[in-house]
Amino acid sequence: MNIDEQVALLMQGTEYGDPDIKQSMAQELKDRLIQAEKEKRPLRIYCGYDPTKADLHLGHTVTMRKLRQFQDLGHQVIFLIGDFTALIGDPSDKDVTRPILTKEQVEENGRTYAEQAFRILDREKTEIRHNSEWLSKLSFADLIRIASNFTVQQFLSREKFKLRWEKGDPIYVHETFYAFMQGYDAYALDTDVQVGGTDQFFNIMMAGRKVMTALGKQPNIAITLEILPGTDGEIKMSKSLGNHIPITTTAEDMYGKLMSIPDKAMPHYFRLVTRWNPQQVEVLENDMKTGKIHPRDAKMKLAHEVTETFYGKEAADAAEQDFILKFQKKEIPDDIPTFAIKSDQSLLEIIIQVNFAPSKSQARRLFEQGGVSLNGETISDWAAVATPGVLQVGKRKFLDLVGQD
Numbered sequence: 568m569n570i571d572e573q574v575a576l577l578m579q580g581t582e583y584g585d586p587d588i589k590q591s592m593a594q595e596l597k598d599r600l601i602q603a604e605k606e607k608r609p610l611r612i613y614c615g616y617d618p619t620k621a622d623l624h625l626g627h628t629v630t631m632r633k634l635r636q637f638q639d640l641g642h643q644v645i646f647l648i649g650d651f652t653a654l655i656g657d658p659s660d661k662d663v664t665r666p667i668l669t670k671e672q673v674e675e676n677g678r679t680y681a682e683q684a685f686r687i688l689d690r691e692k693t694e695i696r697h698n699s700e701w702l703s704k705l706s707f708a709d710l711i712r713i714a715s716n717f718t719v720q721q722f723l724s725r726e727k728f729k730l731r732w733e734k735g736d737p738i739y740v741h742e743t744f745y746a747f748m749q750g751y752d753a754y755a756l757d758t759d760v761q762v763g764g765t766d767q768f769f770n771i772m773m774a775g776r777k778v779m780t781a782l783g784k785q786p787n788i789a790i791t792l793e794i795l796p797g798t799d800g801e802i803k804m805s806k807s808l809g810n811h812i813p814i815t816t817t818a819e820d821m822y823g824k825l826m827s828i829p830d831k832a833m834p835h836y837f838r839l840v841t842r843w844n845p846q847q848v849e850v851l852e853n854d855m856k857t858g859k860i861h862p863r864d865a866k867m868k869l870a871h872e873v874t875e876t877f878y879g880k881e882a883a884d885a886a887e888q889d890f891i892l893k894f895q896k897k898e899i900p901d902d903i904p905t906f907a908i909k910s911d912q913s914l915l916e917i918i919i920q921v922n923f924a925p926s927k928s929q930a931r932r933l934f935e936q937g938g939v940s941l942n943g944e945t946i947s948d949w950a951a952v953a954t955p956g957v958l959q960v961g962k963r964k965f966l967d968l969v970g971q972d
Contacts, residue, residue: 750778
């Protein structure tokens with residue numbers, strides 16, 4: 568690829584909330600790539616992951632996919648485990664204070680992170696670091712020097728902090744440390760580029776670049792990526808919301824869950840979790856708009872691509888055939904009714920609401936007897952939260968569950 572093609576690929580899926588900022592970051596990235604080429608050195612790229620939970624889902628891998636693109640272009644990737652920042656917890660996307668984890672909890676969660684990441688990243692080309700290496704050695708004087716670059720007003724203007732302030736909820740001082748601790752990570756690693764989600768915009772753009780500049784280094788370039796919606800197509804993918812696609816599942820389950828996402832969410836998935844370049848994405852999106860390809864077929868291409876990434880082509884082929892046998896060749900009526908799912912609505916509630924069962928007790932019995940399935944997967948938990956897909960109750964009752972627009 569030439570430099571312009573590299574920039575187009577690396578900026579794919581980015582979002583800054585301001586087109587001028589996006590243009591500025593693209594230009595900085597181009598300039599840095601040209602500079603690195605002249606110096607005959609790879610760029611240093613990093614993304615930090617706080618091991619607050621032990622398992623990862625597809626939403627977590629968006630940044631890893633971007634790291635892999637940098638790797639494939641020959642750059643040095645650093646997978647940073649935030650074992651020290653995880654003790655605080657990132658407040659960026661939370662309107663309540665995160666619980667403070669113990670060192671033991673963080674260590675236990677961190678053990679599996681890198682191994683899961685290597686399902687996308689090239690193990691031989693990935694540098695694993697922990698930010699306790701430098702953050703644990705900062706003195707109180709160091710902390711004062713770093714903090715002197717920020718104002719209280721800057722933190723109170725952040726959306727989640729502002730919301731808590733207006734509600735009268737507490738904002739603890741230690742939560743403000745997180746942003747400049749992350750900024751110090753970039754300084755300590757001497758990086759050219761930091762990758763993160765749009766919820767990291769303040770931490771990367773405002774804190775990271777400011778800390779690096781204040782401490783005498785060239786500020787790194789912010790690659791902030793769109794947030795991947797969950798299988799409902801609306802809300803950020805989250806295990807707690809039940810709209811996630813785990814990466815430690817089976818090929819068949821991953822393929823089936825990808826086939827359940829709403830059509831409108833597909834472009835986000837094209838850009839964020841595939842190996843497709845901007846030209847391939849553009850062609851597929853145009854073919855969908857013009858009717859050259861049916862949305863179902865485009866979704867099958869997407870499901871196969873993502874499943875192949877994690878399980879290989881043979882497993883992805885088998886998962887696709889399994890899906891076809893279950894859904895395209897099964898006697899599912901073409902005109903099944905559609906049902907718009909409400910937030911946090913359970914499958915049990917839906918079954919009662921549409922009169923697929925006369926009572927809660929009989930509905931629960933259907934679950935216990937294996938008479939309820941979603942996208943061909945038997946659901947035994949009657950409290951399971953509904954996600955988009957084909958709900959089957961018994962042999963002849965079907966319902967097309969969709970997310971609300």
